[in-house]
Amino acid sequence: MVRRFCLGLSLSALLFLVHSPAQAVDGFTTGRPDLKQAGALAFAPDGVLLVGDTLGAAVFAIETGDRGPADNTGGEIQIAGINKRIAALVGAAPDDILINDMAVNPSSGNIYLSVSIGRGPEAAPAIFRIDASGQLSDLPLDNVRYAKTAFEDAPEFQPGRRNPRLSTITDIQFTDGRVIVAGLSNEEFASKLRVLDYPFNGQQVATSIEVFHGAHGRLETHSPVRTFITYENTVLAAYTCTPLVTIPVEDLDGDKVRGKTVAELGNRNNPLDMIIYRKGDQDYLLLTNSARGVMKMPLSKQQLDSVAPITEHVPGGGTAGLAYETLQDLQNVVQLDKLDDSRAVLLVAADGAVDLKTIPLP
Amino acid sequence: MCASIRSCSAVVRATAALLGACFLWNCPAVADTRIELGGGIHLRWIAAPQPTFVLEGVPHPSTTAPQAYFEIVSRPDESSDVRTQPAMLGRYEVQGNTIRFTARYASRNRAGYVVRIGPALQRVLPTGAPATIPIEPGEQKTAPTARVTAVYPSADILPENLLKFYIHFSQPMSRGRAYDWIELYEGDRKVEMPFLELGEELWDPQQQRFTLFLHPGRLKRGVRPNEELGPPLTAGRQYTLRINSSWQDANGLPLQSGYEKHFTVGPPDRQQLNPEDWKIETPRAGTRQPVAIVFNEPLDHAMLERVLVVKHQTGNTIDGEIQVLDGETRWEFAPAVPWKTGTYFVEVAANLEDLCGNSIARPFEVKLQDRVAANPQTRIAIEFIVK
Structure with missing residues (x-):
């Protein structure tokens, strides 16, 4: 029998809080970053590319030297089979090219791709960019200015024991001097948003997010954020189990936060990526989706604040919260970013080919 | 291996002749392929760790435009034209009468390469030399072994x-x-x-x-x-x-x-884990018998291997091996050295889950009115005494 059952080994607040210096912190330095995998991408100011490294449990900030100005003279960009083009440049089979994420440098309008060369654990990371004329080139990583911050992660027991746990970085955003990172564990089913000070100083705060889900007065605490974006000091997060949720950025301070469910995106919905843009006097959210085309939702701060949270379930496949339309002509969009005030850039994947193209913002 | 490019088949098979002396830039001796181009010029291909192509015997090569001698193209599929396909990314180095190209990315190339002879090299090669030389990788492992x-x-x-x-x-x-x-x-x-x-x-x-x-x-x-x-x-x-x-x-x-x-x-399981329902089996001092915990339900296999740790009452972590048994209902820990008498703890992280995401800390789905029932601890400790 259990002889004694001891409680109180730690403060209750720590259950939902990790707040401590990073394991390793570098200021900007010049050399070759020890990037193990180039995953989620975002841009910080001055052409600094933020790269999520799931295998290395870290975020890198890499100076691209690409500070603009933007060249908007190139018109439409279309690169069919961009995976094949990259394969040719690196000497690999097209099937061995995995494009992990895409981000546009807002300073220059150049498009950046994070790539794995190979599909095995020894796959090499690489960064490619496409300029306004559609020219594809790589960003050599052997001598760049970069900074790195590693995650202070879940408690590690028994140092030296093989630890197969990874926190896969599913999205990164830069907002107001901070880097926000969404992650998903390959073991426990948890939801945390990490906030890193930028420039990196070792400070990081991880906040657990609770989300209402409709029926029976239930509250769900377990769900990973799939993709998110910041808007008017609010995190707009799409969850793997379909709610669209708002969380004030200022609330990401380590205390447990309850998100507000503002839309239910429906079944067969696997949110992949999102952007916010302005057209006329109206802001819109555009959300890509593995099976349902692209969703377009008018958005305003006033709406997000005033919409009643969804706390009751919506029967019969009905909708509640913010309204949206589905753009059926945009299918198989796996990556999405805003290229400029009038265009979006998409990665469209079908039958082993990945095409890059620009479209007018819908 | 062909003695000259004229007698060589169209495709050079890189079946890895081992060149014992690799004196350029003090590189280690590795399996590589040598292709005679004529006129005392030859090209070597070194497959690993970075694909490298070394053109040797070039009279007075230009140091400013080495790519005018040759470029390497990843062998294209039938729909692509080798003449227009972009060259592979990499670095040229010129030293003496040698031009070396090292690919920037180490990649597994199953299709092979094409050496595209440039105008500068055409000028010094014998008349009739081909404009391109395909290189196929050697025989590759084909029998599946993974399961x-x-x-x-x-x-x-x-x-x-x-x-x-x-x-x-x-x-x-x-x-x-x-x-x-x-x-x-x-x-x-x-x-x-x-x-x-x-x-x-x-x-x-x-x-x-x-x-x-x-x-x-x-x-x-x-x-x-x-x-x-x-x-x-x-x-x-x-x-x-x-x-x-x-x-x-x-x-x-x-x-x-x-x-x-x-x-x-x-049936579904929506119950929070309760360690009071577990049983512990205590080992004897002087043995390496495992301490065991028997659960009242199967728990998450991966987390059982990671989030339980055995400590002496002094706080020292005990080194040993974990086994997860009986359909993930039994956890055992055998110490690396025999137990000494004393008080020990099995520390369990409160995020340990069952098969449905219910943990010690809370059930997978929490009713609003039950929130106070959530266990606020990050770890719990189960004591056992070794005699």
């Missing part, structure tokens, strides 16, 4: 709200198409969209363990996927998790065979 070694949970009866499977492989696997090779069947009927499909895919660092979540939107009551499609599993029915043999390992080879896990579904 599925285990699928967890290992029990034959699984709860209706099962949250995840772990699929273990005998060697590293490829990433990027996992969900194409996994299917769930109820009898002969394929279950529609049962899994959470994440482009990133959830692997361990060695890519030998794949984590497969059932779709959380179909497990959670009250969200639309659950309302409209229902849960992926239904109590009382029988299912098969099928893993297709076409799943490729890290070398691009399929599995030796497919794998099936048959199971019956039982």
Whole structure:
């Protein structure tokens, strides 16, 4: 029998809080970053590319030297089979090219791709960019200015024991001097948003997010954020189990936060990526989706604040919260970013080919 | 190996002649291929670690435009034109009468390369030399060796709200198409969209363990996927998790065979874990007998291997080996050295989950009015005394 059952080994607040210096912190330095995998991408100011490294449990900030100005003279960009083009440049089979994420440098309008060369654990990371004329080139990583911050992660027991746990970085955003990172564990089913000070100083705060889900007065605490974006000091997060949720950025301070469910995106919905843009006097959210085309939702701060949270379930496949339309002509969009005030850039994947193209913002 | 380019077949097969002396830039001797181009000029291809091409015997090569001598093209498919395909990225170095090209990225090239002879080299080669020289990689391993070694949970009866499977492989696997090779069947009927499909895919660092979540939107009551499609599993029915043999390992080879896990579904489990329901078996001093915890239900296999640790009452962590047994209902820890008499603890992280995502800290779904029942601890400790 259990002889004694001891409680109180730690403060209750720590259950939902990790707040401590990073394991390793570098200021900007010049050399070759020890990037193990180039995953989620975002841009910080001055052409600094933020790269999520799931295998290395870290975020890198890499100076691209690409500070603009933007060249908007190139018109439409279309690169069919961009995976094949990259394969040719690196000497690999097209099937061995995995494009992990895409981000546009807002300073220059150049498009950046994070790539794995190979599909095995020894796959090499690489960064490619496409300029306004559609020219594809790589960003050599052997001598760049970069900074790195590693995650202070879940408690590690028994140092030296093989630890197969990874926190896969599913999205990164830069907002107001901070880097926000969404992650998903390959073991426990948890939801945390990490906030890193930028420039990196070792400070990081991880906040657990609770989300209402409709029926029976239930509250769900377990769900990973799939993709998110910041808007008017609010995190707009799409969850793997379909709610669209708002969380004030200022609330990401380590205390447990309850998100507000503002839309239910429906079944067969696997949110992949999102952007916010302005057209006329109206802001819109555009959300890509593995099976349902692209969703377009008018958005305003006033709406997000005033919409009643969804706390009751919506029967019969009905909708509640913010309204949206589905753009059926945009299918198989796996990556999405805003290229400029009038265009979006998409990665469209079908039958082993990945095409890059620009479209007018819908 | 051909003695000259005129007698060489159109394709040079790199069956790895070993050149014993590799004196350029003090590089180590590696398996490589030498191609005589005529006029005392030859090209060597070194496959690893970085694909490298060394042109030797060039009279007075230009140091400013070495790419005018040759470029390397990743061998294109039939739809591409080798003359217009962009050259591979890399670095040229010129030293003496040698031009060396080192590819920037070490990549597994299954198709081979084409050496595109440039105008500067054409001028010094004998008349009639070809404009391109294809190079094929050597024979590659073709027999599949990878297999599925285990699928967890290992029990034959699984709860209706099962949250995840772990699929273990005998060697590293490829990433990027996992969900194409996994299917769930109820009898002969394929279950529609049962899994959470994440482009990133959830692997361990060695890519030998794949984590497969059932779709959380179909497990959670009250969200639309659950309302409209229902849960992926239904109590009382029988299912098969099928893993297709076409799943490729890290070398691009399929599995030796497919794998099936048959199971019956039982009632859902929405209960928070309660360590008061566990039993501990205490070892004797002077032995390496394991301390064991017997659970009242199967728990998460991966977390049982990671989030329990044995400590002496002084706080020192005890080194030893963990085994997870009896369908993940039994955890054992055998110390590296025999137990000494004294008081010990098994420390358990409160995020330890059962098969349905219920943890010590809280159940998978929490009723608002029950929030106070959530266990606020990050770890609990179970004491045992070794005599």
